[in-house]
Amino acid sequence: MTNTAAPAQPSDDLLQQAIQAHQAGQFEPAEELYLTILQTEPYHAVANHNMGLLAGQVGQHAAGLPYLHKALSVNPDEGQFWLSYAEGLLQAGEAVQALDIIETAIGRGLDNEQSQALRQRIDRAIATTPTLEERQHVVALYQAGDLAGLEQASRAMTVKYPASDFAWSVLGTALQTQGKDAFEALQNTAALAPHDAEAHGNLGMAWQQRGDLAQAVASYTRALQLNPDFVEAHGNLATALLAQGELEQAEQAGRRALALRPDYVKAQIALGDVQHAMARHDEAVASYQQALALQPGSAGIYLNLGNAQQALQQWHAAVVSYRAALHLDPQLPLVHANLAAALREAGDLDQAIATYRQAVAAEPGNAELHHRLGQTLQAHNQADEALAAYEQALALDAGFAPALTSLALLQCRQKNYPVAIACAKQAIALLPQDAQAYGHLGIIFGETGDQEAALDYFQRAVAIAPTDARAHMQLGDYHYSIRQHELAVEAYRRALECAPGDAGILNNMGSSLQALKQYEQALDAYQRSLESDPGNTLTLCNIGGNYQDWKQLDKAREYYQKALAIDPKMARAHFSMGNSHMLDSQASQALGYYRTAIAINPHYRDAYVNLSATLNNMGRLDDALDACREGLAIGPEWDNLFSNYLFLMSHSATISADAMFAAHARFGQTFEALAAPLRAAHDNDRDPLRTLKVGLVSGDLHNHPVPHFLLPVLENIPAAANLSLYGYYNDAEDDFVTERLRQYMPNWRQVERMSDADLVKQIRADGIDILIDLSGHTGKNRLRMFAARPAPIQATWIGYPLTTGLSTVDYFLSDPFFSPLGELEDQFTEKLMQLPVCAPFLPSEYAPAIRPAPALTNGYLTFGSFNRLNKINRQVVARWCKLLRAIPDARMLLAAMPTSGPQAVLAGWFAEEGVAADRLTYEGRTGIGQYMEMHHRVDICLDTFPYGGGTTTFNALWMGVPTLTMAGPTQPSRAGTSILRQVELEEFIAADEDEYVRKALAMAANPMLLGAYRFSSRHRLERSAMGNTGLIAEGLENGLRLAWQRWCEGLPPVSFEVPVAVPNPPIGL
Incomplete structure (x- = not known):
């Protein structure tokens, strides 16, 4: 029997809309419309009936029964309502009740081919379903804990009723509870009950136990399609996706589970594991702590918490967590070794050594543990015992290169150079591509005085430790300049072994540690630098900046004041004081310091930028604009201040559109003149059909609104689009969004430290055909570089709603709704490229369901x-x-x-x-x-x-x-x-x-x-x-191709509406 939605009354427009959506398979809109009707007319027979049918169509048969019953109660003379209710009961597993309903219907005169066919199906279902007495019997066995009897009875039931999902489900429960293989039973249950979410969830766990993660994910996904609120399925899906390495999806699954049940420990642990795997260790710590609040006696959670804390270099906290884990379970694997490592990093070498010895006693054949013990002994100046530990590690595994390297360095410190060199060369022979092994041999040769050999090995291991302070400081400065702060810190530390107390090295190392947010270590480096050069105001300001980043603003101001006490005219110290007050929401105080910094140094452009931003945040827009004008009068070429000025202008209700356009055009004239020496003719191949190299330039390619609009478009550009995408990222912030963007822009360039001239050279070397700005006059833009026109076609998109003011930017990507042709062209130096819509909208995953108007x-x-x-x-x-x-x-x-x-x-x-x-x-x-x-x-x-x-x-x-x-x-x-x-x-x-x-x-x-x-x-x-992100992506591809074809033909840019194969249809409400 095929159920269809009952016809609507012609006057019931809302019901007609619901039925149309229902018949078109648009179940969610249909459901919303039916529920809207039922809110005002709870006894609307047709709406109740159709709502019940819809529930069954999505596998929620039991949920649909109340609606079907109410429809029948309201209008028992409608024969279809009897049939639908009986069918719903049958599908929900209530065959006996279904038989009662269909017999009543037939007795009332609904005796036709359709009702008799349904009765026959119900009779067959009853014949293949265990009786009530049989079901009660196995339930009693389960409640009595008689698992052997339960297995025997359920096996007999599957033989008698092989098509009964109940029988197979009970058998699966009996086998699982006894630790036996229940896979076949669970498979049969899911096959016989395809709309039973729990059956698919149980099958998913069985697949996961067998190691088939893909099948497990598929089963959990099916369970959730049937029951989106199935908490355990969300939690299990999170663990399976984590095991597959699908971290973002795993996180989503874990969060959905916790949204449904905040006290679900398994999901809380899984979320922590995902965050730890994504290197979001602080979030992982919070998740594990929440899990412990729910299950305080779990050694495993304490172990995971310690690992996350150790990743955050929270050594003391990690020690506490590992000790708690050991207290709860002294035999838990890995805890001793991890505790020892945390103790060592926390500086408690005696306890670290004792703990490593416990770990070694538990695993005497583990070469790595012997090696770690040796490193800790060496750090504690117990050279002889360290030597013995390294030798024991090598006795267990002669090819264990890390132990060879450590032994080589220890022998070097003891001036046993021939032995050290031999060990280091043996390590290189085992790991010929290990740069660290080459660096260590370089250190050894440096200690021997063989500088030629040392330089050779430093050149092979350029990113690793050198032998003297001068070489490593140069390497450290290099890594710092390209924001590789971990490498820079390591380089500075090696340099300090050769030149302890060097104020310059310590100051530079402090800057790298600060950039890594290792504020305690940075403070130590800065203070050691001050011991060598107490009056250095730059280092005093750096200490203040370190405290400021550390959110200790009072301490920050203390050091800025110390710098000012030495040099009251130090503009940077005044500027930094202003920043600290702004962070403390003390805007009035901040203004005074910014103005003082400007009075001392009228050319301090960042002070003008921050002054104007502070005034704007205080609601003093006109004053903010005046501050920008004041600065631009001194530095008309200060592009960041000029952009800030234009951005602020766009918020003014008193500045006309003409005046705003004139200011933007003045920006263009200023920077195009400055960039003239960098401009040159383009020799790009004018083939209109070839693959185009498209560059995207932005300082916001991280967790920011711009990628929120950009990513869905990139995801929908097909592989066959003949576009080769390049990303020019003008910032150092790197997060999960940055990683996703790199997948779509494999030709990735970090350009935040490149000059305009160098960036122009890079873009030309890359052969970019179309260069797109994603910032406009917002922060971290590179519009000054666009003024040099490094690409033959240039455009701006997404980041800013007004013109760039540059004649070198050919197109402004918009849409007919935002900037209709014929209305706003005179406000743009660019031509308007009208996409179907300029950017997509993706709803927040955190958005709850809509509620009625308050x-x-x-x-x-x-x-x-x-x-x-x-x-x-x-x-x-x-x-x-x-x-x-x-x-x-x-x-x-x-x-x-x-x-x-x-x-x-x-x-x-x-x-x-x-x-x-x-x-x-x-x-x-x-x-x-x-x-x-x-x-x-x-x-x-x-x-x-x-x-x-x-x-x-x-x-x-x-x-x-x-x-x-x-x-x-x-x-x-x-x-x-x-x-x-x-x-x-x-x-x-x-x-x-x-x-x-x-x-x-x-x-x-x-x-x-x-x-x-x-x-x-x-x-x-x-x-x-x-x-319709696919439509937008198609529009972007077509628009860029048309612009390219015009350039190939020697035609100037024009405004145009981009054609697409199938325009978006009207919404139709």
Whole structure:
């Protein structure tokens, strides 16, 4: 029998929409629509019936029974309802009840071919299902703990009822509980009960125990398709994915398990293991500690916690954790060795040696343990015992190269050079590609005075330790210059063995340690440097900076003051003091120090940048712009200050579009003139169809909003797209997002330390055809380099909503909604390349389900703003207050607010407009989950201007909250209108402030309509072009190809709309 959705009443439009979605296989939208109907009409027979059918279609037969029963109760004269309910009972395993229902239906006159066929199927099911007495018998055996009897009875049941998933499931339980192989039973259970999530979950565990991780993942995934809230399946999936090395997916699975059951220890441990594997050790520590709070007697969790703490170089904490593990389980593998290593690093060499001896006693045949014992003994100046430990390691494994190297160094320290050289050469023979072995031999030759041989081996092992301070300091300086701080620290440490107390080496080593966030070790190096050169103000400032990074701001200021006591005119110390006050939310004090730094050194460009940023964060935008102008009057070529100025201009409600464009064009003129010597003709092959080399330039290729938009597009560019992607990354921050981006841009360049000239040379050497800026006038941009036009075609995309001002940038990648052709071209030096949509929207994984509009329960409208504070100016507040005055009982929630300072300014603006403070709620910055949850408290968001909301508008829509906006004269003021038009919500776009108020009043008068918008918003986003990442990727590829073809033909850039094979269809709501 095939169940189909019952026909709707013609007047029931909402039901018709639900049925259409249902019949089209769009189950989630259909479910939302049915539930919307049932919220207002809980006894709507058709909606209940169709909801029950839908549950069965996704395998949730039991969940659908209440809906089917209610439909039948409401309208027992509808024959289809009897058939559907009987079918649901049958599929849910309730064959006896199904027989009762179908017999009742037939007795009521529903005697036809369809009902008789269903009755026959029910009869067959009853015949192949254990009786109630049989099932009760095996349950009693299980409860009595009679596992042998349970196995015997369930085996007999599988013989009698071979098609009974219940019988096979009981057998599987009996075998598993006894430690026997239950794989066949679990396989049969899952095959016979394909919609039973627990059966698939149990089968997944069996696959995992057999080592078949792919099959395990498949089974867990199937279980979760059937029951998305199956906590154990999420937890087990996390462990299987971790074992496969699929770390990001494993983390997602673990977090889903914990979201469903926060006290699920297995998932908490799995999350910690994943974070540890991803080198996010601080997060792993937190996860293990949460697991211990739930299960404090677990030695294994303490071991894992110690490992994570050791990875963070939290040696003392690791010691405590390892000792706790040993207390709980003295035989736990690895604990002794790990405890000894932590003790050694913590400086407790006596305890480390004693613990290594315990480990060696437990595993006397482990060469590595003997070697570690020897290293610790050597560090404790027990050379003879260290020698014996190394020799024992080599007696166990003559080819153990690390022991040979350590022995060579020990013999070298004892001046037994021939033996040392022989050992080191033997190590190299075993590991001919081991640079460290070559470096160690270089040290030995250096100690012998054979500098030629030493240099030879240092050159072979250029990244490893040299023999004297001068060579290693040079190597350390090199590694520091390219931000390889671990190598730099090692180099400086080796140098210090040859020149202890050298102030310069110690200062440089402190800088590397500070960059590694090893603040205690950095402080030690700086203080040792000061012992050699007590009056060095640079080192004093560095100590202050170290404390500042360490979040010890009072101590930071103490050392800045020490530097100023020696040199009151040290501009850097004043500047650093300003930074420390800014980090402490003391903006007024920060301003004074920045101004002093500028007074001492009027050419201190970073002081102007930070001064303007501080003023802007205080809500003093006009003053911030004045600070930029002051600096640019001195340094018109200061590109970062100029970009900051332009970015701030885009937030001003008093600067016209023409004035803003003129300022951007002035930037272009200034830096194009400076870059003229770097420009040269391009000799790229003008083949219009060849593979194109496309370079992407950004300082934000890490966990930042830009990759959030960029990655989905890159993921959807097909391998056959004839695009070879190059990444030019202008920052050193490296995280999991950076790693993902590298996968799509295999030609990766770190360029943050390259000069413009060097970067131009690199791009030309790479043969880039199209170079795309992803920053615009935001931080860490390289627009000055773009002024040299290193590529024949250049474009800007994603990072900034206004023109670069550069005539050397040919295209601004946008879309017809954001910058319609014929309206904004005069605000761009670039031509507009109109993609189907300029960037995709991906919802946050932390977004909860949409709830009804709060106005329905509150009885009043709640407006909201989630935009950053510096988008909210005096004019914005005035516009908002027009609504609040027009709707006297309305409230407003302002999120992402600072705890003090600028918030008081904002509150003053509302007071000036006559809006009482008790109508306003301020919420601070939160994590993404709380931020998304906060949307449940808001009915309508209010946009800012002239810099409107982008990501905030997207997130609000995803949470069902539309944004009331009004298009302005510049592109930043059109973000809201662009997004709303794409999702066909033009009714929230006002033409002027009067209409702005009218629209708000209309919504306040019709909260039910607002609720309808709320529950359709996700569907709108998903159906819009913004949800079609494949379409955007196709548009990008086609647009770049068309631009290239024009260049090949010698044609100038023009604005154009990019064609795609299949345009995105209308949303259709």
